[in-house]
Amino acid sequence: MPQPLVFDIKRYSINDGPGIRATIFFKGCPLNCQWCHNPESISPKVQKLFTAAKCIGCGECCRACPVYACRLVPDGVVTDGDLCTLCGHCAEVCPTLATQMSGSYYSVAELLDIVVKERPFFDQSGGGVTFSGGEPLLYPEFLIEILEACGRQGVHRAVDTSGFVKKEVLLKVAQHTDLFLYDLKMVDAEKHKRYTGVDNRLILNNLVALAECGSEVQIRIPLVGGVNDDDDSVAAMAAYVAALPGEKRAVSLLPFHDIARGKDEKLGQGRDLAALHEPGADAVQRVIEAFAGYGLTVTIGG
Numbered sequence: 425m426p427q428p429l430v431f432d433i434k435r436y437s438i439n440d441g442p443g444i445r446a447t448i449f450f451k452g453c454p455l456n457c458q459w460c461h462n463p464e465s466i467s468p469k470v471q472k473l474f475t476a477a478k479c480i481g482c483g484e485c486c487r488a489c490p491v492y493a494c495r496l497v498p499d500g501v502v503t504d505g506d507l508c509t510l511c512g513h514c515a516e517v518c519p520t521l522a523t524q525m526s527g528s529y530y531s532v533a534e535l536l537d538i539v540v541k542e543r544p545f546f547d548q549s550g551g552g553v554t555f556s557g558g559e560p561l562l563y564p565e566f567l568i569e570i571l572e573a574c575g576r577q578g579v580h581r582a583v584d585t586s587g588f589v590k591k592e593v594l595l596k597v598a599q600h601t602d603l604f605l606y607d608l609k610m611v612d613a614e615k616h617k618r619y620t621g622v623d624n625r626l627i628l629n630n631l632v633a634l635a636e637c638g639s640e641v642q643i644r645i646p647l648v649g650g651v652n653d654d655d656d657s658v659a660a661m662a663a664y665v666a667a668l669p670g671e672k673r674a675v676s677l678l679p680f681h682d683i684a685r686g687k688d689e690k691l692g693q694g695r696d697l698a699a700l701h702e703p704g705a706d707a708v709q710r711v712i713e714a715f716a717g718y719g720l721t722v723t724i725g726g
């Protein structure tokens with residue numbers, strides 16, 4: 425069974441579904457959204473992160489490296505990617521966490537243990553566990569196993585997905601999921617491909633399939649200035665959501681924040697985010713009004 429690497433486990437999360445939640449983030453995503461605020465989630469592999477501002481230049485990492493891939497320079501540490509085997513010894517000895525590795529394996533039993541410890545918070549707040557990423561549906565067997573295990577403990581289970589998976593896989597996972605947090609980025613297929621790297625037909629069709637089978641779905645729209653905050657994009661998304669089968673849904677709006685830049689630096693990669701900007705209050709208001717025109721409610725965040 426393919427096992428995901430986990431790059432983060434967030435406790436006391438209040439933005440990944442109802443109540444207080446434990447959110448488990450899997451590495452690996454079939455999309456490459458230009459605005460992704462978790463760029464370390466895209467690769468399914470272990471990655472090394474370096475935060476120059478935390479580095480005190482002690483050289484411990486370089487001495488610990490068995491293949492001499494680390495080198496101390498005036499601005500911090502550089503790593504030779506061709507030599508580095510991602511063994512993580514450098515991160516183990518770094519006293520300031522300037523060097524860290526992203527991605528660890530956890531068994532189903534280990535994850536369940538972490539989730540169950542949070543139960544008092546879930547019970548008080550109507551919360552539960554959320555599997556996010558990356559794309560958790562890249563690992564359906566593992567995901568179903570942990571969803572089933574959480575279900576046996578009576579824990580509310582949410583899955584945060586891009587929807588870019590085979591329909592059969594999605595519907596199988598739906599049998600063990602109490603709530604989907606489903607991203608709707610834009611309706612225009614060409615634009616979707618340009619900004620995310622993939623066609624959106626599968627995503628839109630899967631959303632209809634989930635709505636038809638009566639799954640609980642919370643649609644989340646990342647609102648990105650310069651990408652999908654124009655009148656046409658907003659109107660197309662409102663019309664699309666309104667036409668979905670079943671009851672009218674509240675939509676969560678997630679305004680873009682430019683926090684990815686710092687993470688890109690940690691990964692030693694550069695992305696041109698210049699064309700993207702945080703949407704203004706006027707853009708948010710436009711979305712609220714466009715969706716209200718179809719009798720749909722919009723909440724900000726979550």
Ligand code: SF4
Pocket residue numbers: 472488489490491492493494503507508509510511512513514515
């Ligand atoms: S991860 Fe291992 S091989 Fe890579 S730089 Fe660190 S110690 Fe060296």
Ligand code: SF4
Pocket residue numbers: 478479480481482483484485486501517518519520521522523
């Ligand atoms: S061990 Fe950490 S603090 Fe020391 S030089 Fe390496 S990255 Fe910097």
